[in-house]
Amino acid sequence: MDAIAALVLVAAFVLAGWKIFSRPPVASYAGVPHRAALPRTALKAPPNTSLPAPQLSPDGRFRFDAQFVSAVPGQAVHAASIVELADGGLRAVWFSGSREGAGDVSIRTAVMDPATLHWGTENTLFDRQQIQRGLWRHVKKLGNPVIARAPDGSLCLWLVTVSLGGWAGSSITWARSTDEGASWSQPRRLVTSPFLNISTLVKGAPMAYQDGQIGLPVYHEFVTKFAEILRISPQGQLVDKIRIPGSQTSLQPVVLVAGPAQAQVYMRSGNARALMASVTEDGGKNWSAVHATAWPNPDSAVAGVVTDTGSQWLALNPTPQNREILALLPGDPAQGFDGVRPWVLETSPTPQTRLSPGDYERLLSHELRARGASEMQTQAYVASAMRQLCGPASCAQEFSYPYLLQSRDGYLHLVYTWHRTRIKHIRLDPLQPVLAPPATVPHATAPY
């Protein structure tokens, strides 16, 4: 009996040793996955007819076009992300249901036509039953889908699933599509924590390594908060992770790759202090201790992208108290974002004071009708927003959970949650001439 046990022991250590010592060395950053995976041929410019009408920014300094992506009235929608498709279109994903965390929440998707730049009808990508059947386990709720192109050209979708407790009980589930999102593989889970695999959530865009691996920024919420970068093999399996040191109270990291070994990570502040940051100079093997930047953060999500010219952009709520202003920050790897002038995209008419329910209803109804919603749809959208954002005496406006992407034609695309009732898409040229600042400095331009 001892001889058999000894033989098993030797075999186990030899096989495990072979697996451990044959691991390839850690590779450096390769940049944004979709740029490497998609052909760089020039895309045909869309015809000028029927394009969304460009509008001036609230401060009148630049132009962009904006559309709603989601189209089912009365739903609570949140956490959108987008990916560019091979034909130049965009696919957006978000979660939608009767309320955040409800059992009827599903992952929804819509595609933007590259010719007309209009969003098509929305469909369900995954619902709770599909996820349960694919994972062979009970799943209570879904959230935070992140879609991105993997270095091998396929589309990957990561989302948060909860079996036990609230969002702090989350784990990450993923699926892959090899036909631009028309069909998806069975969902699989990433095991990221030894404690019942709970409390790892995803929000930020992934980045690629030179060996085809994917870096996925994630965060932990149970007991304490912290940010991590997962390293995922081309087959989708988790092979390593690293914690951002000193990131306790920081969450939802966004990584901006500046070179093969250089990157910055920006994070939401869990205690509503300031936008938090960390840097690496060795391809993510080590990160500096987290420090506060000059920008405030009202405990709200951040998005980021590095353009093909090397400039960096962040999308965030640049105010200390609320999510009533949404802006882009143009920066660069050397200078960062301190002291830059924000490009304000959305702002409350009264950012310092909350609106009464009546004023809030009028404000939302006006914009919804202006963008083509019928009277019945408008009522349903407004009712959903008021249910989530209004108290008895006042309402908080919310432009939140941004996600940024640069398409191959050079445009920046931003999707975000509009009053918790619709997903909105903004498309703008980052190289457009920007007018001089207005005489009255908007609230958001005051640095923290």
Added chain:
Amino acid sequence: MLPPLTDLVALLGITLVLCAGCLRLLGRRDPVAPATRWARWVTAAMFLILWCPVGEAHLPLVAYLRGISSDLSITLVAMACMDACRRLFGLHALARRERMSVDVAVAASALFLYPLALGWGDWDLYRWGWGGAGMWAVLLTLSLLCWARGLRLLPVLVALALLAWTAGLLESTNLWDYLMDPWLATAALLQCAKEGSRKLQAAWRPIGRREPDPLSSRRVS
């Protein structure tokens, strides 16, 4: 429809642990005696019930429990199987010092692994489980030390976990999840606390009234 291999292994593992627990519970009046016919039938019925499809998703009942329990470690499943085999086939019980060696190793690891993984500091011991050479070396040293002291259970459990990890039998790619889980860790910590308090009580008793140390005997029948 059969689940993918990793899901099948996880669901079977939970079923086996629950069935072993059922046998243990039903035989608690006489822990040494083999399971009664009644206990065997109840356990068999439980096994079948756990695999009955229920709910909107039409998943086996054990899949709903999996949502709460998460996947169980190879170590826990192997120990549960050994316990069930003893009760079903009348095999010898493991020596107490064999069980204690596993309990101490699991409890000591749990005291570091879980706090560090849940955010105590910036260093995460769980990272070692993704192919860390240090973890392999520690496990090898521990197994050899146990083997040299005549302990066989811990090295065999480590070997089973390593083989399962190499073959990728669980959803997790991290070796820690094959070696231990929070349920096993809780049981090990309780067992260590119980053993510690028993030893403490024995140490405070007058010398003439001390009982012989049960850890000194290698096997109990």
